Amino acid sequence: xxxxxxxxxxxxxxxxxxxxxxxxxxxxxxxxxxxxxxxxxxxxxxxxxxxxxxxxxxxxxxxxxxxxxxxxxxxxxxxxxxxxxxxxxxxxxxxxxxxxxxxxxxxxxxxxxxxxxxxxxxxxxxxxxxxxxxxxxxxxxxxxxxxxxxxxxxxxxxxxxxxxxxxxxxxxxxxxxxxxxxxxxxxxxxxxxxxxxxxxxxxxxxxxxxxxxxxxxxxxxxxxxxxxxxxxxxxxxxxxxxxxxxxxxxxxxxxxxxxxxxxxxxxxxxxxxxxxxxxxxxxxxxxxxxxxxxxxxxxxxxxxxxxxxxxxxxxxxxxxxxxxxxxxxxxxxxxxxxxxxxxxxxxxxxxxxxxxxxxxxxxxxxxxxxxxxxxxxxxxxxxxxxxxxxxxxxxxxxxxxxxxxxxxxxxxxxxxxxxxxxxxxxxxxxxxxxxxxxxxxxxxxxxxxxxxxxxxxxxxxxxxxxxxxxxxxxxxxxxxxxxxxxxxxxxxxxxxxxxxxxxxxxxxxxxxxxxxxxxxxxxxxxxxxxxxxxxxxxxxxxxxxxxxxxxxxxxxxxxxxxxxxxxxxxxxxxxxxxxxxxxxxxxxxxxxxxxxxxxxxxxx
Numbered sequence: 001x002x003x004x005x006x007x008x009x010x011x012x013x014x015x016x017x018x019x020x021x022x023x024x025x026x027x028x029x030x031x032x033x034x035x036x037x038x039x040x041x042x043x044x045x046x047x048x049x050x051x052x053x054x055x056x057x058x059x060x061x062x063x064x065x066x067x068x069x070x071x072x073x074x075x076x077x078x079x080x081x082x083x084x085x086x087x088x089x090x091x092x093x094x095x096x097x098x099x100x101x102x103x104x105x106x107x108x109x110x111x112x113x114x115x116x117x118x119x120x121x122x123x124x125x126x127x128x129x130x131x132x133x134x135x136x137x138x139x140x141x142x143x144x145x146x147x148x149x150x151x152x153x154x155x156x157x158x159x160x161x162x163x164x165x166x167x168x169x170x171x172x173x174x175x176x177x178x179x180x181x182x183x184x185x186x187x188x189x190x191x192x193x194x195x196x197x198x199x200x201x202x203x204x205x206x207x208x209x210x211x212x213x214x215x216x217x218x219x220x221x222x223x224x225x226x227x228x229x230x231x232x233x234x235x236x237x238x239x240x241x242x243x244x245x246x247x248x249x250x251x252x253x254x255x256x257x258x259x260x261x262x263x264x265x266x267x268x269x270x271x272x273x274x275x276x277x278x279x280x281x282x283x284x285x286x287x288x289x290x291x292x293x294x295x296x297x298x299x300x301x302x303x304x305x306x307x308x309x310x311x312x313x314x315x316x317x318x319x320x321x322x323x324x325x326x327x328x329x330x331x332x333x334x335x336x337x338x339x340x341x342x343x344x345x346x347x348x349x350x351x352x353x354x355x356x357x358x359x360x361x362x363x364x365x366x367x368x369x370x371x372x373x374x375x376x377x378x379x380x381x382x383x384x385x386x387x388x389x390x391x392x393x394x395x396x397x398x399x400x401x402x403x404x405x406x407x408x409x410x411x412x413x414x415x416x417x418x419x420x421x422x423x424x425x426x427x428x429x430x431x432x433x434x435x436x437x438x439x440x441x442x443x444x445x446x447x448x449x450x451x452x453x454x455x456x457x458x459x460x461x462x463x464x465x466x467x468x469x470x471x472x473x474x475x476x477x478x479x480x481x482x483x484x485x486x487x488x489x490x491x492x493x494x495x496x497x498x499x500x501x502x503x504x505x506x507x508x509x510x511x512x513x514x515x516x517x518x519x520x521x522x523x524x525x526x527x528x529x530x531x532x533x534x535x536x537x538x539x540x541x542x543x544x545x546x547x548x549x550x551x552x553x554x555x556x557x558x559x560x561x562x563x564x565x566x567x568x569x570x571x572x573x574x575x576x577x578x579x580x581x582x583x584x585x586x587x588x589x590x591x592x593x594x595x596x597x598x599x600x601x602x603x604x
Contacts (some may be wrong), residue, residue: 015127016037017127017129017130017131017137018357019123019126019141019144020132020141020497022034023067023141023142023144023145024144024145024148024149027176028072031067031071032068032071035064035067035068035275038060038064038138039061039064039065041060042057042060042064042135042490043057045062046058053135056135056136056139056189056465057135059139060135060138060139060142062144063139063142063143065145065377066146066147067142067145067146070146070149070153070586071149071353073153078599084174085171085175085178085179086175086178086179086180087179087180088179088180088181088182088251088254091172091175091179091254092247092250092251094168094171094172094175095172095247095250095285095288096247097168098168098169098172098284098288099282099284099285099288101121101161101164101165101168102165102284102288103284104161104167105161105162106284108154108158108161109158110155111154111206112155112158115150115151115154116151118147118149119144119147119151121189122140122143122144122147123144125140126140126141126144138541144241149411158384169292171286171293172288172292173291173292173295173296176254176257176258176296177258179254179258181254181255181258183458185253187248187251188252190248191245191248191249191252191526193240194241194244194245194248195245196242197241198238198245199241201234201238201241204234205231205234205235205238207423208230208231208234209231210436211223211227212224212227212231213230215227225243238278240263242278245274246274246275246282246285247270247275249267249270249271250271250289252267252556253267253268253271253289256291257289257293257296257297258296260296260297260298264293264297264546266295268286268289268290268293271285271286271289272360291393305331314370317417326381337396337397338397340393340397341393341394341396341397342393343489344389344392344393344396345389345390345393347389348385348386348390348392348393349386349389351381351385351389352381352382352383352385352386352389355378355381355382355385356378356379356382357378359374359377359378359381360374360375360378374440375433375439375456375457376433376436378431379433379457379458379459379603383459407460421475421477422460424477425460425461425475425476425477426459426460426476428475428476428477428479428480429457429458429459429460429461429462429476430459431480432457432462432476432479432480433457437486437489438454438457438462438479438484438486439454439457440453440454440455440456440457441453441454441488442485442486442487442488442489443486443488443557444464444484444485444486445484445485445487446464446474446478446479446482446483446484446485450464450466450472451466451467451487452464452465452466452470452472453465453467455471457476458476459476460475460476461473461474461476462474462476462479466497479556482529487557492556492557493533493555493556493557494554494555495533495552495553495554495555496526496552496554496555496559496569496572497550497552497554498550498553498569498572498573498576499520499540499548499549499553500548500549500550500551500573500576500580500587501543501545501546501547501548501549501576501587501588502546502547502549502580502585502586502587503546503547503585503587503588504542504546504547504588504589506585508539508547508549508587510536510583510585511549511585512537512539512549514579514583514585515549515551515576515579516535516536516537517535517581518575519535519551519553519575520535522575523573524567524571524575525555525564525565525566525567526553526566526567527553527554527555527556530554533554534536535551535552535554536551536552537549537550537551537552538550538552539548544590545588545589545590546588551572551576552574555567
């Protein structure tokens with residue numbers, strides 16, 4: 001299929017006619033002869049042609065006539081040479097002439113570009129014809145020839161204008177040295193006066209436009225016509241004022257240009273700003289004085305001034321862009337507002353983290369506070385600072401919190417479905433912090449599964465460090481909903497039960513006295529100075545192989561006042577074993593007595 005399309009494309013192109021250069025590539029004398037012959041030929045068939053063909057023939061005769069006129073035009077351009085310039089008035093007059101010539105030059109360039117585009121369209125159109133003698137095909141060829149010859153003349157004109165502009169600018173530059181400048185003390189006052197007239201004209205124009213809107217709404221035809229006339233008059237007055245003000249500013253900066261003063265660049269920038277603000281077409285004037293400043297004051301200074309202004313313009317443009325609304329929330333949130341939001345939030349978040357670490361590791365003013373109190377103060381202050389920073393960051397970018405009601409509603413729906421567990425843990429964490437039923441440093445036991453010390457209570461979860469140094473992260477809702485044994489809820493003191501046994505026949509009083517006496521003389525760490533919590537030895541039962549006792553001793557679950565850990569179960573068991581051995585008290589092991597009721601011989 002692709003091959004068939006390729007063959008058809010090649011066949012159609014093989015029959016397409018080419019551009020006929022004979023219509024425009026020859027001497028003017030020969031081209032005139034060709035156009036006359038074609039006009040005579042086409043006129044002969046006009047009488048026999050139908051209406052549609054007559055229109056095409058008339059169009060062709062018109063094209064031939066325009067071509068004959070075009071080739072007879074003089075393609076040479078003679079520009080007047082600039083005379084010597086001595087005064088500021090004559091200099092400004094020549095500047096105006098230069099602006100006029102530059103406008104004509106730009107018009108020629110625009111005409112050349114437009115014609116070039118039309119030529120491109122005609123090339124494509126001519127390629128679609130297959131009969132070169134067809135009236136429409138000949139018309140397209142003639143129109144192509146007309147545009148080609150026209151652009152040829154335009155190119156000659158453009159080159160001539162460019163060369164003349166070059167000479168004109170050079171003459172203006174050379175005239176600066178011989179320019180006689182007289183001090184005009186009233187120039188600044190005159191500029192200010194014209195500037196005031198300009199501003200008043202702008203105000204009057206706005207008032208008339210407002211009145212025109214009212215007249216349009218009320219459909220007052222006579223009033224509309226009158227106001228339109230007033231607007232046109234004001235536009236004419238405004239243009240005259242602008243022109244006067246522009247050339248007064250030129251007169252103001254010429255002395256600084258001649259004397260190569262740096263103040264010239266400030267005045268030149270003022271002129272450029274005024275040109276941009278009022279939308280006047282004096283760009284060529286600005287470019288002319290940029291050329292004069294580069295040649296007169298120096299490329300380095302002029303480039304530095306342009307670079308400085310360009311840099312400031314880039315900064316102003318960038319500042320404007322980042323302040324433009326980007327996110328449609330409230331009055332709109334710009335890129336700068338987003339950056340400001342994140343900077344404020346990061347700053348506040350950093351302060352919150354610093355506060356939390358400072359309180360958690362406080363060793364001065366909170367030295368006597370419990371770990372639980374430190375944790376509560378650290379967590380509450382941390383979350384308060386984070387929330388406060390978030391709210392402040394939102395307000396700083398101009399977001400009204402009331403505009404977030406829809407988001408809060410959507411969040412509520414999310415809580416009802418997927419976030420209910422997270423919210424449940426969050427609320428449980430808050431309850432744990434305020435209720436203090438479980439605090440940091442407490443030793444807890446959960447459902448007989450594990451036992452450990454609480455090291456962290458966060459908003460969502462808590463961390464339990466077992467005695468095997470394993471950290472277990474438990475959701476706060478688990479601590480609220482399940483049975484939890486807090487071994488150090490009211491204080492850190494708890495009683496340790498150390499079981500042991502002795503052989504039957506051993507005096508119970510002896511065992512109790514020996515153990516308590518040896519314990520009081522030992523180096524074991526336990527509570528000794530509290531009369532209500534003195535060690536005791538209880539006889540708990542008479543087992544199959546031993547008489548069972550328990551040593552009941554009070555210990556600190558955490559370090560004591562001296563910062564020393566209490567002895568543990570292993571320490572007390574080793575102590576009891578050594579004490580019983582030392583006092584020759586037998587520690588029994590399981591025994592079974594076998595009673596034989598019949599003689600052995602009968603059994604065998």
